[in-house]
Amino acid sequence: MADRVERLTNLLALLLETPxxxxxxxxxxxxxxxxxxxxxxxxxxxxxxxAALREIGVPIESEIVPxxxxxxxxxxxxxxxxxxxxxxxxDRDEMxxxxxxxxxxxxxxxxxxxxxxxxxxxxxxxxxxxxxxATMPSSPALAPLRDAVSRRAVVRxxxxxVDREVEPYGLLLRDGFWYLVGFDxxxxxxxxxxxxxxxxxxxxxxxxxFERPRIDLREAVPTDPKLLGTxxxxxxxxxxxxxxxxAAAVVREVGDDRVVRRHDHGAxxxxxxCGNLDAFRSWVLGLMEYAEVLAPDEVRAExxxxxxxxxxxx
Amino acid sequence: MTTADGARxxxxxxxxxxxxxxxRRLLVMLPWLMERGSVPVAEVAERFDLTDREVATDLELxxxxxxxxxxxxxxxxxxxxxxxxxxxxxxxxRSLKLNSVEAFELVAxxxxxxxxxxxxxxxxxxxxxxxxxxVVESDLATTAAPDTxxxxxxxxxxxxxxxxxxxxRRIEWLVVTYWSASTDAVSERRIVPRQVFAxxxxxxxxxxxxxxxxxxxxxLDRIESVTRTGEFADPVDEPLPTPGEWFTDAEVExxxxxxxxxxxxxxxxxxxxxxxxxxxxxxVTLPVGSHRWLERVLVRLGPHATVLAPPELVDVGRDxxxxxxxxxxxxxxxxxxxxx
Numbered sequence: 001m002a003d004r005v006e007r008l009t010n011l012l013a014l015l016l017e018t019p020x021x022x023x024x025x026x027x028x029x030x031x032x033x034x035x036x037x038x039x040x041x042x043x044x045x046x047x048x049x050x051a052a053l054r055e056i057g058v059p060i061e062s063e064i065v066p067x068x069x070x071x072x073x074x075x076x077x078x079x080x081x082x083x084x085x086x087x088x089x090x091d092r093d094e095m096x097x098x099x100x101x102x103x104x105x106x107x108x109x110x111x112x113x114x115x116x117x118x119x120x121x122x123x124x125x126x127x128x129x130x131x132x133x134a135t136m137p138s139s140p141a142l143a144p145l146r147d148a149v150s151r152r153a154v155v156r157x158x159x160x161x162v163d164r165e166v167e168p169y170g171l172l173l174r175d176g177f178w179y180l181v182g183f184d185x186x187x188x189x190x191x192x193x194x195x196x197x198x199x200x201x202x203x204x205x206x207x208x209x210f211e212r213p214r215i216d217l218r219e220a221v222p223t224d225p226k227l228l229g230t231x232x233x234x235x236x237x238x239x240x241x242x243x244x245x246x247a248a249a250v251v252r253e254v255g256d257d258r259v260v261r262r263h264d265h266g267a268x269x270x271x272x273x274c275g276n277l278d279a280f281r282s283w284v285l286g287l288m289e290y291a292e293v294l295a296p297d298e299v300r301a302e303x304x305x306x307x308x309x310x311x312x313x314x
Numbered sequence: 315m316t317t318a319d320g321a322r323x324x325x326x327x328x329x330x331x332x333x334x335x336x337x338r339r340l341l342v343m344l345p346w347l348m349e350r351g352s353v354p355v356a357e358v359a360e361r362f363d364l365t366d367r368e369v370a371t372d373l374e375l376x377x378x379x380x381x382x383x384x385x386x387x388x389x390x391x392x393x394x395x396x397x398x399x400x401x402x403x404x405x406x407x408r409s410l411k412l413n414s415v416e417a418f419e420l421v422a423x424x425x426x427x428x429x430x431x432x433x434x435x436x437x438x439x440x441x442x443x444x445x446x447x448x449v450v451e452s453d454l455a456t457t458a459a460p461d462t463x464x465x466x467x468x469x470x471x472x473x474x475x476x477x478x479x480x481x482x483r484r485i486e487w488l489v490v491t492y493w494s495a496s497t498d499a500v501s502e503r504r505i506v507p508r509q510v511f512a513x514x515x516x517x518x519x520x521x522x523x524x525x526x527x528x529x530x531x532x533x534l535d536r537i538e539s540v541t542r543t544g545e546f547a548d549p550v551d552e553p554l555p556t557p558g559e560w561f562t563d564a565e566v567e568x569x570x571x572x573x574x575x576x577x578x579x580x581x582x583x584x585x586x587x588x589x590x591x592x593x594x595x596x597x598v599t600l601p602v603g604s605h606r607w608l609e610r611v612l613v614r615l616g617p618h619a620t621v622l623a624p625p626e627l628v629d630v631g632r633d634x635x636x637x638x639x640x641x642x643x644x645x646x647x648x649x650x651x652x653x654x
Binding site: 003004006008009010012013014016017030031051055056057058060066076082083084085086088089090091093094095096097098100101102104105106111113114115116117118119120121122124125130131132133134135136137142143144146147149150151165170172173174175177196197204207214216217218236245254263265281282285286288290292300303304307308309310311312 | 333334336337338339340341342343345346355360361362363372375376378379380381383405406408409410411412413414415416417418419420421422423424425426427428429430431432437438439441442443445446449450451452454464465466467468469470479482483493498499500509510511512513514515516535536570578579581582583606609610612614616617631632633634635636637638639640641
């Protein structure tokens with residue numbers, strides 16, 4: 001049995017070179033001795049090879065013979081125009097800059113796809129050192145979602161136990177998470193979804209099925225997660241006491257205009273959006289004993305009952 | 315790229331290479347070789363992150379492939395005295411298109427780099443990225459004039475990022491005032507920044523800390539002020555830690571925590587050693603940087619997290635919640651006076 005790389009290379013070459021679609025019988029004949037003789041073993045080996053080539057991005061076309069002696073037979077070929085990368089005509093400094101960009105970002109999952117992409121573009125190894133580096137959270141959902149955005153294909157997926165049907169507008173990385181921004185067809189409203197919370201498979205519809213508005217995703221998603229999911233126009237706010245030791249940092253974060261009171265020894269009171277209660281609670285409790293919710297009463301009561309459930313009510 | 319088996323760490327690599335990976339590498343190597351004609355084996359190996367032997371094995375193999383009557387030999391390539399020579403280009407003269415993962419990761423890397431301190435939006439990266447996005451979009455888009463901007467990265471550039479990143483390039487001593495979460499105190503320290511990095515929603519600087527004599531990680535948003543000194547240090551010879559090693563020092567204490575479905579974000583947010591997914595809940599083992607950190611995480615997670623081990627950490631969340639609750643109950647606090 002031939003080396004698998006040799007067989008895959010020959011199969012790829014054959015399908016690229018053939019002037020007409022080839023059946024498996026013809027392929028096995030051309031690649032003399034490379035595929036098993038037994039019919040089911042041969043089909044199995046071929047299917048594995050086909051999957052391997054598709055996995056690395058080779059577009060294998062197939063057709064089923066409609067009639068005649070070979071009706072129902074599958075035939076395969078590769079369309080060179082769909083196989084070959086267009087020349088990006090990158091200048092040397094532009095290629096260098098992309099290499100630096102790849103060196104400066106790391107997929108948290110350890111994926112090397114960006115490097116493989118660089119090589120396809122004709123670039124070299126990105127190298128390891130960069131004075132500034134960002135890790136990129138990854139998810140298998142990202143690449144298909146990006147494709148769906150470009151193709152303008154509606155996607156269906158499960159999110160927070162509800163089936164969604166979404167016109168995807170774009171992907172935004174913010175605050176360490178990827179978000180999908182899109183139009184929820186069921187809710188008839190623009191929505192934002194955390195990509196890592198999308199459960200299971202993403203089903204993709206036909207391309208070109210909606211108009212993608214030209215929006216700035218940075219604007220579309222509030223920077224403050226405490227505002228996520230809240231209705232525009234109605235902003236619930238809480239008053240929070242901040243200890244002197246954390247006051248400077250918190251004021252820097254929320255802005256001077258949110259300070260409603262300054263205490264003698266440096267403590268402050270600030271107003272903070274609390275429409276998204278989960279995000280608000282997380283923010284306040286991240287400050288531990290250096291913050292206390294003062295108002296409104298129901299939010300303060302909610303904080304107390306959260307803490308009591310942990311500490312044991314007295 | 316860093317691989318799980320530490321293939322880049324310098325020792326001879328012995329690694330199984332699946333057929334798909336070898337072919338993938340060949341398909342990027344061949345167009346490049348054909349353009350160059352003759353290249354030293356060592357240069358090919360370095361460029362494509364392979365050993366000399368791997369390069370030789372794969373090229374010899376592919377030179378034996380052939381498909382009469384289409385082509386007698388696929389690739390007219392041979393290796394002689396440490397040089398790869400390519401004759402008449404026949405097949406595989408052009409690269410395969412980017413697959414969707416490669417396209418996504420390249421665009422995302424470019425977009426992220428544009429957000430980094432010191433990046434020039436009108437420079438070569440911006441131009442190269444525009445060309446890349448145009449090709450990626452036109453391969454997928456259904457309209458003649460495809461719309462770019464499918465991927466946006468917002469790393470939340472910190473105010474002090476530029477000055478600290480500059481100091482990394484200059485290897486300059488800085489004096490910083492830093493608020494430490496573990497001690498709740500602001501102190502002045504002298505540091506030499508070695509690397510600035512963004513991870514899980516925060517910016518950090520990895521720096522040599524004069525006071526402790528160790529390399530420490532500081533959160534940029536906790537640096538309250540920076541003063542340049544005009545004094546410079548030496549470059550470091552040893553490689554900087556790779557991402558993932560930043561926080562996962564083997565000597566750091568570990569905790570095992572049960573997380574409800576609601577608390578899955580922890581796995582995204584913090585480095586974890588191990589995750590066991592039970593469907594409706596998870597068991598994770600993660601490094602505990604400091605008690606203060608663990609307290610904050612547990613209080614925020616509330617009923618959605620339970621520390622299972624080690625025993626001395628089991629009550630950390632309960633005790634921390636009691637301490638925060640005491641603030642609400644003190645009665646003499648600012649809260650009481652405002653509400654009355």
